[in-house]
Amino acid sequence: MLTxxxxxxxxxxxxxxxPHVIVQFDFTKPGKGQALYKCKLRNMITGSLFDxxxxxxxxxxxxxxxxxxxxxxxxxxxxYVFMDQKNYEQTTLTEEALGDQKYFLIDNMEVSILMxxxxxxxxxxxxxxxxRVTMAEPWVKGDTAAGNxxxxxxxxxxxxxxPSFVEEGTLIQIDTRTGEYVTRVKE
Amino acid sequence: xxxxxxxxxxxxxxxxxxxxxxxxxxxFIERDFLEVETPHRIPGNAPEAHIDAVPSDGWFLHTxxxxxxxxxxxxGYPRLFQLCRCWRAAERGARHLPEFAMLEWYVAHxxxxxxxxxxxxxxxxxxxxxxxxxxxxxxxxxxxWERLTxxxxxxxxxxxxxxQALREDRFDEIISLEIxxxxxxxxxxxxxxxxxxxxxxxxxxxxxxxxxERFELYIAGxxxxxxxxxxxxxxxxxQRFAVEEALRRKSGKPxxxxxxxxLLELDAMPExxxxxxxxxxxxxxxxxxxxxxxxxxxxxxxx
Numbered sequence: 001m002l003t004x005x006x007x008x009x010x011x012x013x014x015x016x017x018x019p020h021v022i023v024q025f026d027f028t029k030p031g032k033g034q035a036l037y038k039c040k041l042r043n044m045i046t047g048s049l050f051d052x053x054x055x056x057x058x059x060x061x062x063x064x065x066x067x068x069x070x071x072x073x074x075x076x077x078x079x080y081v082f083m084d085q086k087n088y089e090q091t092t093l094t095e096e097a098l099g100d101q102k103y104f105l106i107d108n109m110e111v112s113i114l115m116x117x118x119x120x121x122x123x124x125x126x127x128x129x130x131x132r133v134t135m136a137e138p139w140v141k142g143d144t145a146a147g148n149x150x151x152x153x154x155x156x157x158x159x160x161x162x163p164s165f166v167e168e169g170t171l172i173q174i175d176t177r178t179g180e181y182v183t184r185v186k187e
Numbered sequence: 188x189x190x191x192x193x194x195x196x197x198x199x200x201x202x203x204x205x206x207x208x209x210x211x212x213x214x215f216i217e218r219d220f221l222e223v224e225t226p227h228r229i230p231g232n233a234p235e236a237h238i239d240a241v242p243s244d245g246w247f248l249h250t251x252x253x254x255x256x257x258x259x260x261x262x263g264y265p266r267l268f269q270l271c272r273c274w275r276a277a278e279r280g281a282r283h284l285p286e287f288a289m290l291e292w293y294v295a296h297x298x299x300x301x302x303x304x305x306x307x308x309x310x311x312x313x314x315x316x317x318x319x320x321x322x323x324x325x326x327x328x329x330x331x332w333e334r335l336t337x338x339x340x341x342x343x344x345x346x347x348x349x350x351q352a353l354r355e356d357r358f359d360e361i362i363s364l365e366i367x368x369x370x371x372x373x374x375x376x377x378x379x380x381x382x383x384x385x386x387x388x389x390x391x392x393x394x395x396x397x398x399x400e401r402f403e404l405y406i407a408g409x410x411x412x413x414x415x416x417x418x419x420x421x422x423x424x425x426q427r428f429a430v431e432e433a434l435r436r437k438s439g440k441p442x443x444x445x446x447x448x449x450l451l452e453l454d455a456m457p458e459x460x461x462x463x464x465x466x467x468x469x470x471x472x473x474x475x476x477x478x479x480x481x482x483x484x485x486x487x488x489x490x
Contacts, residue, residue, distance in 0.1 A: 005277050026280050026281050027278065027279055027280030027281075027283055028280055028282070028283075028363050029237070029278060029280075029283065029359075029363070030359050030362050030363055030367070030403075030410060031238075031403070031410060031413050031463075031465075032235060032237060032238065032385065032386075032413065033237055033358070033359030033362065033363070033385075034237050034359040034360070035237070035277075035278070036359070036360060036363050036364070053360075053364065055360070057438075149196055163192055163195070163196070180193070181192060182192065182193075183189055183192065184189060
């Protein structure tokens with residue numbers, strides 16, 4: 001069983017017999033009072049979102065999901081297609097099931113597909129992914145202050161904040177768990 | 188490998204933070220307060236049902252420096268302040284870090300009303316223009332700030348009365364979810380007169396023993412500080428500690444040794460008031476930061 005201290009963004013729980021994932025999480029507590037755990041949960045079968053607040057002392061059943069290693073192939077009108085490299089079985093996940101993870105998929109990337117029984121309901125990405133910047137304002141010469149940032153777009157259409165020295169065409173590393181810029185990649 | 192961007196991008200706020208700390212130090216030194224440092228690692232903290240300490244080699248990291256600060260008060264130091272790190276186990280959220288910075292100050296021969304005035308004066312020193320802009324809201328810091336009793340706050344903002352919330356054991360839930368986000372919005376709010384069972388180290392109100400002389404300061408919905416007119420009766424303090432310690436042990440928490448030197452010396456402590464202010468949260472407000480992560484160089488996740 002899980003306790004409140006296991007709750008965070010990405011934790012998967014069983015609620016009423018269905019797997020749910022925490023998509024937003026905040027801990028709140030009056031200085032001298034009891035802790036509250038505010039969660040936005042997504043039902044991993046239906047995709048429905050709802051808010052729930054838990055109090056310390058509650059316990060949770062972890063979602064028993066099997067993981068299968070698969071390779072990302074391509075996107076078509078039905079969704080995102082993955083293949084099990086051992087038996088060449090293919091499986092498709094919808095855009096809704098992937099959420100923002102769709103921005104971090106690269107052709108032939110190896111991911112873990114989360115299985116609920118025989119049904120694919122989500123993926124686990126590698127922690128870091130390299131993507132090329134396709135849009136960013138040019139670097140203003142003289143702006144050398146470390147710490148200045150600006151908006152940029154990468155090849156998958158994902159928008160994020162990057163340091164001012166990152167330019168169009170730069171390959172950057174992104175943390176897929178937080179969606180944030182990590183570093184420039186040497187090529 | 189380049190330097191870490193997550194650290195580099197905090198430069199402006201870290202520079203502002205350093206200036207804020209300087210201003211705070213000057214504020215207290217100019218007012219004849221003695222800056223002290225007390226041990227971070229102690230045999231046990233003051234027992235409180237909902238504050239958990241981090242164990243450290245048989246002792247504990249302090250959750251607040253208050254026991255040592257009060258022993259200094261009892262030894263005859265009338266005005267004290269301390270800027271230090273404190274640890275509270277498993278507290279991590281957009282406004283919580285398990286290791287955080289605390290500003291505590293204590294004044295002998297006064298009650299908590301003086302601390303309210305000092306909060307107003309401290310913010311005045313930090314922000315002379317008196318208008319705080321936080322996350323798109325303008326908050327008027329001109330004194331006097333709002334004083335609101337806990338009972339009034341439940342009536343005004345809560346889905347039930349204070350008495351009803353206490354009966355249903357939902358006090359903290361209603362405060363956190365319904366009341367707190369609406370406090371200190373136009374100007375800072377002192378939430379005053381807590382039920383005495385929720386203030387283990389505070390003096391009871393002389394005319395209304397059901398409430399304690401405790402206040403919490405809220406600015407922009409953020410809990411910034413907690414203050415008391417200190418309880419100076421060793422017999423009553425010992426009884427209240429016993430109640431809190433029993434609650435802790437009942438929920439399976441590691442026992443604290445009774446803080447005997449504190450309880451013995453409390454007899455010599457003059458009437459006094461003390462306050463604990465979350466420095467990181469104050470910096471959040473003054474630098475318009477949405478989360479506590481933005482105002483410290485390192486979060487646990489960056490280590």
